[in-house]
Each structure stands twice: as structure tokens, then as C-alpha cells.
Amino acid sequence: MKVTVLGAGIIGVSTAWHLLQRGHEVTLVDRQPDAALETSFANAAQISVSYCEPWANREAPLKALKWMFSPTSPLLFRPQLDPAQWRWGLQFLAQCNDAAFERNVAQLVALGTYSHAALKDVVRETGIEYQRLERGIAHYYVDQKSFEGAAAAAELMARFGVKRRVVSREELLRIEPALSSFADRIVGGTFTESDESGDARVFTQRLAALCAARGARLLFNHDIEHLDATGGALNAVRVRSRATGVLSALKADATVVACGSYTTPLLAGIGVRVPIYPGKGYSATLPLLRPDQAPVVSMIDDSLKIAMSRLGNELRVAGTIELGGFDLSLDTPLARQRGEMLVRRIEQVFPGVADTRLPAEGGNPRFWTGLRPATPTNIPLIGRLPVKGLWINAGHGTLGWTHGAGSGKALAELISGERPAMAFGFHGMEAARAARGAPAQASFSPGS
Structure with missing residues (x-):
């Protein structure tokens, strides 16, 4: 069948x-001149099944309230005159309890495990190289209270088949000796050997090129103007070439909306509401000065909720969540503070290893920001929409790289009339069962 992927x-x-x-016969559409030039461009680079936890937990409301007054806090809520933001916020608060947290973790880990296997299959089939490091992910703690909670986190992951083990400071230093200069601040950590890291942009662009080689039609530099739907069915997608200005209609048997945070306004145009709101994240990519002293194990800093990953001769640091609408600015005072906080932390943890000079100091860190498409549960929407021929694959939050390969495989299976082999509530199919914590048993007809 003909399928258009947006x-x-x-x-x-x-x-x-x-x-x-x-x-299937595939057309892939994007407004940028290449794949992965927006949210997938410079993320934290982690494949972190062990960190498949939702933002919403019983401690989140109080933390979010406290963090509102700190410009460099891990989660910053910037109130807007936007009903969608407040609606999303109320839905988020409804998930801030232990029962919802555990239910959401179960689905996030199921998708993460399925996706990691799917990623390995793609790499084995294609030989794609993307600065992959299969060295695990270490999560370090700098205060005793937080470290005491690590055992509960590890136990929860173990129940879902993920081996995230608690380690002492000494063992953490054996796992990653590059932490030695910061050792006196660390009280302990966790380590998941099966996790990994790599450049999502490079992977995505090379996979897109392979799609083209296999016959996919790539329509880059095309804006998606609107969806044309009548009578509960999708007629066409209207796209406009940025090069020529020509407006054209794309007709297909099935159309997939995978537009990240922009999925929400696109679907609103045909009266379909989805609970996806942008969470602005930041990253900085720094050249290494001493590669032999740089980490090879990807890291998570628990206190600041940031991730650090080695990408060849560079170090990527990424994190923070800012709920303030579709703002991609990097040059405001707030944005500069949040970006500079990431760079300062690298210098604290790995002093002298990377060039952490700011532009005013003669340095050249590559700052970036992207909009994580977040649902209140952090569970992405994968499945069919209430418009015939229209499907969704969006809302992956901070776990797009972790969940990417499996989300793509699962939706392709659904469209093809297959049943993905995981317990997951697919949108428009098993959401009600999933909400009760039941395994997903998708029942559908292909392409509908």
C-alpha cells in the first residue's frame, strides 16, 4: 500500500x-533540507532503557513548584496564556501518584526493550555507523538521600527485566575512571551495562539515505500546509515546496503523523486533539582537549537531571525541561543561563577534559535547543487516529532516541496488520486496556 510519513x-x-x-510504497515529508534537523539533531545521545521513567511521580508537583523560581532548574514551568498548556499540566498532575507511575514505567520499559532490540536489528542489517558506544550508562548521585532512592529505582527496573544495579562510589570509578576528579562529590550510583549511546542525527540521516536507496520518495524542503479530511476520512495532505512554492496534494492509503510537538497543531486543523506539549531541552557539544581522559561511559547526573555522552572527539551534555510553548530561542537571558549551566557542569565533573570556554571567553561550544513532544504520562501515542487512513507516532518526550526504532517498527506492523510483540497500549486500539494495566492485544484490520 501507499504510505505517507510526515x-x-x-x-x-x-x-x-x-x-x-x-x-510498502513510502513517501517521507519534512520541511527541512535533510532528516533529523530538528528534535533529533543534538539530543543526549543515550539509548537508556534503564531510565525509561515518566516525569510524573508523587514528588514532581512540589519539585516543580520549587524549581519555578530557579532559571537553571531541571524542570521549569513558564506559564503561558495557552489553554493547551494548562490542560496538559492538569493531566500531568493526575499522573503524579505511585499507581500511575508504576503503570507508566511498565509501558515505557516494554517499548524501550522492544526498541533496543529493533535498533540492534537495523544496525546488523545495514551496518550503519553513528559513533556508537556499547559501554552502558552510569547514573551518579551527589547526595545520600537521592542515592538511597536508587535501590528502589533499580528494583523497579529489575521487575521489568532491566538490570540497573546499585554501585558504590569505588565501583563507579572503576567503571568510569574519568570521574576521578569529581569523586569526592559522588556518594554512589547505578549502572546498566546493556544501555548504550550514539549520535541520533547521524543514524537518522544515514537511515533516511538507505530508505531512498530502497525506493522511498523523500520530499525534503516541503512544508505541510494542512490535512484535507472530510466525512471522517483523510483525503490528502497538502504540502508546499520551499524551493518552488508549488502546492501539491499527497494521497495515500495510510498517512503517519510523526511531527513531534508540531503534531498537535497539525491535527487540531481537522479537529483531532492529542495531549502533546513541547518540552524545550538544551544541549552543548564541546571539543575534547584531552581525549584520553574523557569518559566513554555515558552518564546521568542525578542532581541536575542532565546527560553526558562521548561522541568521537566531542562531549555532548544535554538536559533540562522547559514548558513554555514553541520557543526555540537560544539568545535570551534565560536560554543563555540554561545552556551555560550545562557547560559549567562539564568543567566541574571533568575539569580540563573539554573546551568549556564560553563564546565571551573565546570558546565555541555548539549550543542547541529542541522541543521534546511530551505527553502527560510520557507514553508516546502510537497507533490509529479517529480519521480513516490516519495514524500517529508522536509524543516520545526525552526518549525519542531510546524508543525510536521500536516505535517505527511497531507502527509499521500495525499498518501491515501485524501484532507487535509487546505489552503496550496502542493509541486508538488498546488505550483503555493499557490504562487498567492490562497487556495490549491489538485487534485491527490493516491500513484502516
Whole structure:
């Protein structure tokens, strides 16, 4: 069947790849000149199944209230005159309890495990190179109270088949000796050997090129103007070429919306509401000065909720969540503070290892920001929409790279009439069962 995929980030490209694998005719559309130039461009680089936890937990409301008054806090809520923001916030608060947290973790880990296996399959089939490091992810703590909670986190992950083990400071230093200069601040950590890291942008762009080689039609530099739907069915997608200005209609048997945070306004145009809101994240990519002293194990700093990953001769640090609408600015005072906080932390943890000079000091850190498409549960929406022929693959929050390959495979399976082999509540199919914590048993007809 003919399938149009809207959005060429890690989610859209993975979906396109798996559709091609099943014999479909695929058109991939994006407004940028290449794949992965928006949210997938410079993320934390982690494949972190062990960190598949939702933002919403019983401690989140109090922390969010406290953090509102700190410009460099891990989670910053910037109130807007936007009903969608407040509606999302209320839905988020409804998830801030232990029962919802555990229910959401179960689905996030199920998708993470499925996705990691799917990623390995793609790499084995294609030989794609993307600065992959299979060295695990270490999570370090700098205060005793937080470290005491690590055992509960590890136990929860173990119940879902993920081996995230608690380690002492001494063992953490054996796992990653590059932490030695920061050792006196660390009280302990956790380590998951099966996790890994790599450049999501490079992977996505190379997979998109392979999609083209297998016959996919890539419509880059095309804006998605609107969806044309009548009578409960999608007629066409109207796209406009940025090069020529020509407006054209794309007709297909199935259309996948994988536009990240922009999924929400696109679907609103045909009266479909989805609970996806942008969470602005920041990263800085720094050249290494002493590669031999730089970490090879990817890291999570618990106190600041930031991630650090080695990418060849560079070090990527990323994190923070800012709920303030579709703001991608990097040059405001707030944005500069949040970006500079990331760089300062690298210098504290790995002094002298990377060039952490700011632009005013003669340095050249590559700052970046992207909009994480977040749902209140952090569970992405994968499945069918209430418009015939229209499907969704969006809302992956901070876990787009972790969940990307599996989300693409699962939706391609659904469209093809197959049943993904995981317990997950697919949107428009098993959401009610999933809300009760029941395994997903998708029942559907292909392409509908």
C-alpha cells in the first residue's frame, strides 16, 4: 500500500524504514533540507532503557513548584496564556501518584526493550555507523538521600527485566575512571551495562539515505500546509515546496503523523486533539582537549537531571525541561543561563577534559535547543487516529532516541496488520486496556 510519513526525525524515518521492509510504497515529508534537523539533531545521545521513567511521580508537583523560581532548574514551568498548556499540566498532575507511575514505567520499559532490540536489528542489517558506544550508562548521585532512592529505582527496573544495579562510589570509578576528579562529590550510583549511546542525527540521516536507496520518495524542503479530511476520512495532505512554492496534494492509503510537538497543531486543523506539549531541552557539544581522559561511559547526573555522552572527539551534555510553548530561542537571558549551566557542569565533573570556554571567553561550544513532544504520562501515542487512513507516532518526550526504532517498527506492523510483540497500549486500539494495566492485544484490520 501507499504510505505517507510526515516528519523525518528518528521516529518518522524509523517508521519509513520498517514500512519499506514490509513492501510498502513510502513517501517521507519534512520541511527541512535533510532528516533529523530538528528534535533529533543534538539530543543526549543515550539509548537508556534503564531510565525509561515518566516525569510524573508523587514528588514532581512540589519539585516543580520549587524549581519555578530557579532559571537553571531541571524542570521549569513558564506559564503561558495557552489553554493547551494548562490542560496538559492538569493531566500531568493526575499522573503524579505511585499507581500511575508504576503503570507508566511498565509501558515505557516494554517499548524501550522492544526498541533496543529493533535498533540492534537495523544496525546488523545495514551496518550503519553513528559513533556508537556499547559501554552502558552510569547514573551518579551527589547526595545520600537521592542515592538511597536508587535501590528502589533499580528494583523497579529489575521487575521489568532491566538490570540497573546499585554501585558504590569505588565501583563507579572503576567503571568510569574519568570521574576521578569529581569523586569526592559522588556518594554512589547505578549502572546498566546493556544501555548504550550514539549520535541520533547521524543514524537518522544515514537511515533516511538507505530508505531512498530502497525506493522511498523523500520530499525534503516541503512544508505541510494542512490535512484535507472530510466525512471522517483523510483525503490528502497538502504540502508546499520551499524551493518552488508549488502546492501539491499527497494521497495515500495510510498517512503517519510523526511531527513531534508540531503534531498537535497539525491535527487540531481537522479537529483531532492529542495531549502533546513541547518540552524545550538544551544541549552543548564541546571539543575534547584531552581525549584520553574523557569518559566513554555515558552518564546521568542525578542532581541536575542532565546527560553526558562521548561522541568521537566531542562531549555532548544535554538536559533540562522547559514548558513554555514553541520557543526555540537560544539568545535570551534565560536560554543563555540554561545552556551555560550545562557547560559549567562539564568543567566541574571533568575539569580540563573539554573546551568549556564560553563564546565571551573565546570558546565555541555548539549550543542547541529542541522541543521534546511530551505527553502527560510520557507514553508516546502510537497507533490509529479517529480519521480513516490516519495514524500517529508522536509524543516520545526525552526518549525519542531510546524508543525510536521500536516505535517505527511497531507502527509499521500495525499498518501491515501485524501484532507487535509487546505489552503496550496502542493509541486508538488498546488505550483503555493499557490504562487498567492490562497487556495490549491489538485487534485491527490493516491500513484502516
